[in-house]
Amino acid sequence: MRSIIHNDFITMLSRIIMGAIFIYASFYKILEPALFAKSIWYYHLIPGLLINILALVLPWLELVVGLALIGGVYYRGAVLWVNIMMVVFIIALSSTIIRGIDVDCGCFKAGGSATGSATESLLLDFGMFALTLQLLVSKSKRWMLQRIT
Template sequence: MLVFIIKLVLGITFIYASWHKIEDPAGFARIIYGYGIFPGASINLMAMTLPFIELVAGFSLIMGVYPRSALLIINALLAGFILVIGFNLLRGHQFDCGCFSIPSQGHAASNIFLLVRDVFLLGFGMVAWRFIRAS
């Protein structure tokens, strides 16, 4: 039951998070640029592909299609988000997470909150990993 709920929470979170990014890839690209980490040549490609990886991983986790693989992808993405947000917080770089929506201006209210949220989600993901058996 617990694993089912975790899968549902993670799956829906990733599907929901991918939606705005798919709708406005240029806005998402601007947010990736704002992180100040990724080389210019990679920004558009990331903005166009990352949301679809989130979407597919979210759906396949919920639907039970290669759930362990989907969970690995989701956990890896969460670990990546944590590293990137954490790195920018440490160096005091102002940025807009763009996790769920793409605001026209200004920065997310609290990037520390985002970091904590992702750490929690990754925690859930790791718990689920322990319980989803390899078949």
């Protein structure tokens, strides 16, 4: 098990998968911040004053972190960020299911109400979280543009 977690190829594969997902997820949010703000609003989780700030900054964080993961630049910071974001996404989605709010996750496209895909999105998030956890504990240092100290 330890050899799998620290394996260079598996770690690189996880970096590419998670980096690509985060980069892809950032696109519509960057292009259409108003739609993403609406998706956040549907969660009913954060104060209205903060919704647009989150809608503007989070997509760029996803893009920057996705690129950093794949390229191996500021790598440890990027790994910490993807784990933080996955935990936040899982908590947010779980809370909508628990509270009975029928919300589309808004992860990859404009979200809204009543598409009932929160459970599927949550399962996907747990799968992605397994990969980001692997990146967190992996000691692989290969194929980085910036040397890890």
